[in-house]
Amino acid sequence: MEKVWFITGCSTGFGRALAEHVLSIGHNVVVTARNISDISNLIVGHESKALTLSLDVTKPDQITAAVNKAVERFGRIDVLVNNAGIGYFGAVEESEDESVRKMFEINFFGLGNMTKAVLPVMRKQRSGHIINIASIGGLVAFPALGYYNASKFAVDGLSEALSKEVAHLGIHVTIVAPSGFRTDWAGRSAENSKIVIADYADTAGANKSFIRGYSGNQPGDPNRAAQAIVKAVESKEPPLRLLLGAAALKGAMAKIDVLKKDFDTWSETTVWADHPKEN
Template sequence: MSKVWFITGCSTGFGRELAKEVLALGNRAAVAARNTADVQDIVAGYPDTAIAVKLDVTKPDEIKAATEQVKQKFGRIDVLVNNAGIGYFGAIEESEEAEVRRMFEINVFGLANVTNSVLPIMRAQRSGHILNIASIGGLVGFPGVGFYNATKFAVDGYSEALSKEVAPLGIKVTIIAPSGFRTDWAGRSANNSPITIPDYKDTAEANKNAIRGYSGKQPGDPVRAAKAIVKAVESEHPPLRLLLGVAALKGARNKLEQLKKDFDAWEDTTRGADFPL
């Protein structure tokens, strides 16, 4: 059955490919971007089932207006995809507070505010599916992108809690955790800190250079990712977390092993922290 999708950050990357995929499958879609001219080519071929929506997720008035526009056009919202986001490169000590706060405003608070705007519609419907684009960096920390990791860890925890709050209302939540994909994330969508501290040359700087050098050569295919996301939405039992990419699977499994190792090694100390029975 045709669904109404509301997708943020559609000018490039996952958002763009996902919008194209869901429309090609016969769904209806609100294709959102800060500049609607960037998505006109997507909606042009679907005059009856697609609208371009102006949305900067850091502007509450635009969030409210965009949500109302979608509701007025389609009458409902079945799937919300919080895709808008940015990156930032720099060791934690090197990172500029203003840039870090800006990233949190987009990646965390913007995502939460869009969700809060859509939730009343989904609650009234007693149905809906919220997909939050996080990252394998929301499960595993990496040098050189520590504050980016912090935003995506926040998205992961927020989404897990949200899933437990809205499940009784018929609303599903899925966290999308990609590894390296050929999007613009490591290009113009991520700034560098101008501050460099030599002590981090072999950790933060080395990883930053590796990621930058890999841009455009990542193994992840955004088109295949879009198809995988649609598959999850169409599933009767969608996952809470959907890893995308072999590197994401490997990183998550390594993290599980490390967690188990620490938990097991320190089990006696952990248990000893409670009052005696």
Template sequence: MKKVWFITGCSTGFGRSLATEVLAKGYYVVVTARKTADIEDLVKSYPDTAIAVQLDVTKQNEIEQAVTITIERFGQIDVLINNAGIGYFAAVEESEEAEVRKMFEINVFGLAKVIQAVLPYMRKRRSGHILNIASIGGLRSFPGVGFYNATKYAVDGLSEALYKEVAPLGINVTIIAPSGFRTDWAGRSAKNTTVKIEDYATTAWKNMGDIRGYSGSQPGDPVRAAKAMIQITETEHPPLRLLLGAAALRGARAKLAELQQDFDTWATVTEGADFPKEEA
């Protein structure tokens, strides 16, 4: 049987591009969004291989219903794409608790709940592949998006632990870490704080302005990203982490260099925090 894909957040961005490409390749696809009207156009040309399902990842009943519908229709879930997510622009001190909690509910807890709902079916078949959409901002932080970074660091950490838990069960996990792509993430999808602290004008505000101004002209191509994600699901040994975009690779390498410098510079102090070794 052809693989069955379950993709969250398909109304825009990576989710829409990925659903389009996966359907074109002939796979079975469960295309989800908070409003099915936003995704019906994606599945109308594929009535035998695609279904549109309503899914708000913050609602447990909708998660359970979406998974149940999938199993009843296709009998299995082979590839889970956790793509649903939002952004929020604010310096850490400016950040509003309600907006931060909303972002964590979607980006972290919603993702985790979908994984927990799907895993029993993957474990039963001893196969499957989970792709969690994180960000280069889950490896390297930037001013003005600190709490967004925190959600993506959480996705990265959760995914790495999950990888170690389920690999012996025949299930793969990949963390997708994109840089700037021409999606709507930096457009209407991400909110700005209503709090303004002038001291952050040259750091957080500047970066927020740069990101907003860059929207629509990012170098990343969502279609090429979708093809890359499909490619790793078709390989025997997929990576734990897949960077997408040249800027993501540059950023990750810069972070590695920064870590190496700090580790080496302070190695004596680091090792000195242990109890002294007993003398022979």
């Protein structure tokens, strides 16, 4: 069935690949980016099914205007893809408040505000699907990514709670957790802390260099990711969490093992912490 998709952050990466794929299979798409010139060539040949809008998700007035224009053009919004996001590299102690807050405004608060703006449309329809692009870094933390991890852990938690609030309204929520894909995330879309502390060279510093070094050579294919996301949306039972990439699966399974070990080892102490049961 033909749907109306609303996708943020379409200038590059997942957003661009997804917009291209969804248009190619006949859906209507609201294609957005901060600079509309970056996406104008995306809709060539699909003008009747596409709407391009300038949108900075940190600006609530632009969010409201974009949602209103989408509904005016297509009458509904079936799928919201919260893709806009940036990265930030630095050990926790090295990280600068201004840069961290900027990242949270985009990765978390922008996503939340977009979701709140679209929910009234989906509630009225009694249907919809919200796709939140998180990261394997929203399940597993890595050195040099502490605050980035925090922003994506926050997306994961918000999304899980939201899924329990809206399921009875016919609205699905899926958290997409990719590992390394050939997008700009590890390139121009991520900022380095200007503070460098030598004591973190072997942990945060080493991981930062590794991630930067393989930018453009990651195993993940954004075009296949786009197809996987569409498959999840079209499923009769969409997943709450969709891992993308072999490294994401490996990392998530290892995290489960670590959690289980701690929970099992400390289970006696965990239960002991409750008030004693009265006889």
